Amino acid sequence: MRAAIYWAPRLDDPLHRLGSAWLGRDAETGATLAQPALPGLDIAEITRExxxxxxxxxxxxxxxxxxSWAALRQDALALALRTAPFALPPLQVAEHHGFLALLETERSPALQAFADACVAGLDAHRLPPDAAEIARRRPERMTDRQRANLHRWGYHYVFEEWWFHVTLSRRLTAEEMAVVRPAVTAHLGEAPGLERRVTELCLFTQSGPGAPFLLAERLPLLG
Structure with missing residues (x-):
């Protein structure tokens, strides 16, 4: 089993419904959802990962x-209780490292501080990666800072290397990008740019290798 701390839109946020339909699965319920059609492309393949x-x-x-799960939940709940809700900048569909994602339209210090607190504050519950897991990350391709993060925190994109992104596709060719980007932009409509606040810490779980991640619990921020 693996656990993760994610941001996910609230259930009453239109982005939850539209974004889940784009990916073809509701991570809250595990339900499979009908996806919109993409002219000449297989949306199920493009969104599989x-x-x-x-x-x-x-x-x-x-x-x-x-x-244990109970110990992780207890510390995650304590972190949520001392964290105040904060505004999330409007989001936009953008190309990022070759794939499509929802990115912030401006950097948020409060969001960065929240991510940093989760990475460091809950790290006692993380089992360090073994040598094979580290090798799969290709540390030889990383910067010195990223390699240090990988060995200390189990992942290279943390703290100043981290960025907020909601992944919407695999890496795309230029030809695929020309089809998929306008399609997902139209599908999501105005939802990404709506005003919203981060009011929850979302605990996700994966039951085993290759299993889908599910939203196990939403812990309200009450600081």
Whole structure:
């Protein structure tokens, strides 16, 4: 089993419904959803990996538990209780490292602080990656800072290397991008740019290798 700390839109947020339909799965219920058609392309294939993770933005990357679910939940709840809700900047569909994602339209110090607190504050519950897991990350391709993050925190994109993103596709060719980007932009409509606040810490779980991630619990921010 693996756990992760993610941001996910609230159930009453139109982005939850539209984004889940785009990926073809509701990570809250596990239900399979009908996806919109893409002219000349297989949307199920293009969204396969993102669908497995569910509609989310990573806050603390997936990790195997060194303690127990109960212990992780207790500390996550304590973190949520001392964290005040905060505004999330409007989001927009953008190309990022070759794939499509929802990105912030401006950087949010409060969001960065929240992610940093989750990475560091819950790290006692993370089982360090073994040598094979580290090798799969291709540390030889990383910067010195990223390699240090990988060995210390189990993932290279944390702290100043982290960015908020909601993945919507696999890496795309230029030809695919020309079809998929306008399609997902039209499908999501005005939902990404709506005003919203981060009011929850979302605990996700994966039952085993290759299994889909599911939203196990939403812990309200009450600081």
């Amino acid at each position: 993102a669908r497995g993770y569910g509609l989310h933005a990573t806050v603390k990357p997936p990790f195997r538990l060194a303690t």
